[in-house]
Amino acid sequence: MNFFVLSLIKAAVVAFVLMTTLAYLQWIERKVIAHIQLRVGPRRVGPHGLLQPLADVIKLLTKEDMLPSHVNKIFYFLAPFIAVFFALIAISVIPFGTEISIGPIKTAMQLADLNIGVLFILGLSGMGVYGVALAGWASNNKYALLGGLRSSAQMISYELPMAMAIAAPLLMLNTLSFRQLVDAQAGYYFGFVPRWTIFQGPFPQIFSFLLFLVAAFAETNRVPFDLPEAENELVAGFHTEYSSMKFASFFMAEYANMVTVSCVATLLFLGGWHPIFPAEYGSKFVPTVIFLIGGLISIYHGLNPARAFDRITLPIAGIVFIAVGAAFLIPIVATILLPLFWFAAKAGVILFLYIWVRGTMPRFRYDQLMRFAWTFMFPIAVVNLFVTGLLVALT
């Protein structure tokens, strides 16, 4: 099939999945944090508030989009687009699974397999600063300006440790293309320890992984590094003056960055779509079992419901779950879905970590943030990179 058409289809699919993920990621976050804080979270709109994201989107779309006076109009409009553009385009180099073949078509679960994908991601994350900085500057508001300055400084500072943390596994895997990175992590030690980068010799990259995670939290302006939108200091940081869809696009950019970063961490350190233990130990039944359990639970709750229409919704959900679980047993489907499942599982774990931390940790002070970046993470990253290089050179 024509390359362009194929790419268009893939792009459409990825975009749709990504958007849905972003929307529901936010729902999950609200739920999880609610449960951490012993609340129930959104549950009015739809069963368990499942339609909340939709409601939010409608709300944001229909809100008045107000334009503050004395803003620099061009950049005021440009900033959200820059932010969301670079956030979304990053996903295009992320591979979600192995090569698949549907009928005659044979393609990779990836929009573009650059053989410099990692550098591409780094470059985009560098460009992402502009959105925030411009937003802060253009909206002609001291809080916004401070937020923009802070966030850009913070992003630049944490770019270094992140880049070094990324460089260390690259030294070992010796490629810049995500697909080859994942292929280089295939296989198992002693038959059961996966050869992921965080376990792989000569120098398991556990330090790089932790450094990368922390730096990623800072890069995406998440708690505990969400200084740019520190409500108690600067009203809402760089998007103080933004409303309705522009605000939403900043929001979307943040979540898209989260997704990207989790995917990158999965690919770089957690062995991409390689299962956590080999297939001969039955790893290919894990998704079935999980979905089965999920389905049974929801059916059980459906049988003795908390609310009236749970009686209908929950069993349906359970049936769907079990159906999906069953789908994993069909060999042809399984070949396509299993990698996706593992990939999504790992990325999901990291995303959950994001939310968990947000629900748990307090916010840093700005000087602490900077000192942490330059006097703790940077040296450790350098040493880690050096040791890795040494060991790789020696072996």
Place this chain on the structure above:
Amino acid sequence: MQTSTETLSASQQLWLIPIFPLLGFLLNGLFGRRLPKPAVSAIACGSVLLSFVWVLKTLSALGVFSGTLENTYVEHGFTWIQSGALNISIDFAVDRLTAVMLMVVTGVGLLIHVYSIGYMAHEGGYYRFFAYLNLFMFFMLVLVLGANFLLLFVGWEGVGLCSYLLIGFYFLEKFATDAGNKAFIVNRIGDYGFSLAVFLIAAHFGSLDFGKVFSQVKGMPVESSPGWITAICLLLLVGATGKSAQIPLYVWLPDAMAGPTPVSALIHAATMVTAGVYMIARSSPLFLHSAFALNIVALVGIATAFFAATIGLLQNDIKKVFAYSTVSQLGYMFVGLGAGAFSAGIFHLMTHAFFKALLFLGAGSVIHALSGEQDLRQMGGLRSKIPITFVTLMCAGVAIAGVPPFSGFHSKDAILGAAYQYAPWIYWAGVVTAGMTAFYVFRALFLCFFGEYRGSVGKHHHDDHGHGDDHGHSGIHESPAVMWMPLAILAVLSLVGGYINIPKFLEPMFPLAEDSGNEWTAYVSVAFGVGGIALAFLFYVVAPSIPGALERAFRPLYTLVYNKYFVDEFYGATVVHPTVDGSRTLLWRGADVRLIDGAVNGIGKTARAVGGILRLAQSGYIRDYAAWVVVGSLVLIVAMAFMGGAR
């Protein structure tokens, strides 16, 4: 034997040997200030111990002890300098000569490190001392292990630096720093010669690797060897005289005693000062091609031996005595080298390392016991108070005096035998020197240990200059075990060390001279040695009045010798002051002020005049300058375009 063929396929990791002390130096130098003293000493001695163990392992693996190491084992580190045809790399090599040196350096070095723990216990800058000591070990090992002249030179300079640092260790006393400067500057002269020699070698052989150079030399006919080989040898000799304190560059060594005594023992008796000897023995193929240079070596050696011995006769500072004795013994080694008996020289180097280190350490123990007293006239009758030191020092004495069957006898006999075959008069001079050596060493020992105690320590609190700060407790006391254990070991070594038959061991490298039938040479030297001891006994134990009488009798000679032949004054008058004054008057006032400043100012004036005109073009607007640049580049492009650029 010098062929660089690998004897073993398995790598011996030679680079580990010097690395250990370097690590010790880094640790102590960087963090020593914060570490507690035990940690510092543990690091220092531990590193040296490690390299010693590694030396033992390597040598046994190379079959040194089984005597199966035939040709040089070279280990290529990495390419260091790669310029044109010249290719210098960090190579370490081990052959029998290196093996001997390695054993001496690491073994004696280890003992002295241990000793220093006790000796420096109450000193300031404890960690600094051990850091320097480790650094010295590193450079010395590089010097010994280096497989080309440049690496040898690196070690050479490095030990020079450490010696400078350690001589000036008590940098608060001016004379210590002066002594350090003196040593450094005098060594520069020698190093200058050495570097010239290295340049010559590189120029003529196109390589600095020992293997390549010496194989080329061996190819040449011994007779009709070109003159530049002699030049190289003489320049090497200059370097050796500097480092090994030979005439005329020996003046720095006696002053070097300003450093702590372990330093004197390690650097200025056992290892560093023998670097010159090692270097000449190492480049023996060159010297064998230049009989003239060998002559000079022998002459320098015997002259140094003799004069230093005479000076040593009358010194009153115990360390000075031993210092001059060191110079004289080094002269002996040079005699051996010059006489073509390189193995004898190395043999004496080893034994000398044993007993001279022992002498210095013993002296240090005495000084330690007397809380810093170094003057022999302030000692006496100490044999009961510090018995262990007394016994060990006596062992050293008999060893250096060449009393059979102790170590000094064997090596000295080997040298003197060779010397007799070479030139009888050198032999006789050497014998006389041997007598004097025995005399002054035992003079020192008797003055120190026999007769009445003439000092003041223990009577009232005493603080001497020199190794100034007292040890916290007055009163005469035997040194702690950590100090006298090394003494005991060295004593045993200097007694029996002579039975390690170095000449036999080194035969594959330095063929032995055929044994001259005349046994009497040995007897004569022994007789002189014993005579010297007896004379010393007579003078300083039986009838202490005689020396004074002699002194009064030969007043002028006495003053002459007592003042070391006024050599320092002579150098001061002829070299130092003329240089200083000359540079001050001629160079500074004359050349610098008049010529250079004048020229500079003149240029400045002209430039200013011209600039005065050009200044009018300076609008100060950056963009004007930029515009000028653009115009200029446009002109250039046009020119390019119409001068063939566009064809």
Place this chain on the structure above:
Amino acid sequence: MEDVILFLFFAAFTVGCAVNLVLQKHPISSALSLVGVMGALGLIYLQLGGEFIAMAQLIVYAGAIMVLFIFVIMLLNAGVEKGKTRNLWVKYAGLPLLVALIGLIAYIVQNVLPRGPGVNFGAFQHGNAYEIGIKLFETYLLPFEVTSVLILVAIVGAIVLAQKEIK
């Protein structure tokens, strides 16, 4: 075909941004247009086969240097230029000079450059990170080290210059 279209598009974008840089009164607009120039140039590098250099352009230039510029502009809160240029003749002689410069270079390039095969995407294969690394760390090792020292010096200098005077 596609190559030409892509090139023309990016070239037009680049030139537009560059002109904007020169004409814009506000430094931040200039800075943004410079970023645009750099991004488009990076894509043109990609077309010329320089994957690595394109990414380096993106990371180093657009991602680091320009952010620094924008940072400083924000810090100093640099406003639009005001007042007319002082030395007028630059203003009037400048444009002709400029056109002359471009015309000359174009003329020379057109005449001097030997006619060769044009640029096709993917024709140049030596621009990947691997080969650049080999070149960089073997042939150009010494310059590389020197550059690193230079950067160190620059960092120190920048800190010394930008710090507050210690009274």
Place this chain on the structure above:
Amino acid sequence: MPQIPTSVPLSWYLILSAILFALGVAGFLFRRNIITVFMSIELMLNGVNLSFITFSYKQGQNDGHIYSFFVMVVAAAEAAVGLAIILTVFKNRQTLEIDEVSSLKN
């Protein structure tokens, strides 16, 4: 209208780089804001880089890429120092007008 060539002639890249360079010069000459002038310099550097890459395409070697890489690195260093200087100038004179900074006059 001439039909579009199948591949881009090298000279186009060079002319593009020339244009960029010339525009940089123009910016350097016309602008009065120190920072903008500085950015014009960066623009010139970019133009030069483009020609480097182009020539290395023509030569079939990647040395040109190395050169432009070095140019980038040096530009980074230059930017750091230059911006620090600009900060100091602003601190001392409270202006970014390049013509205010003319103490080199005569």
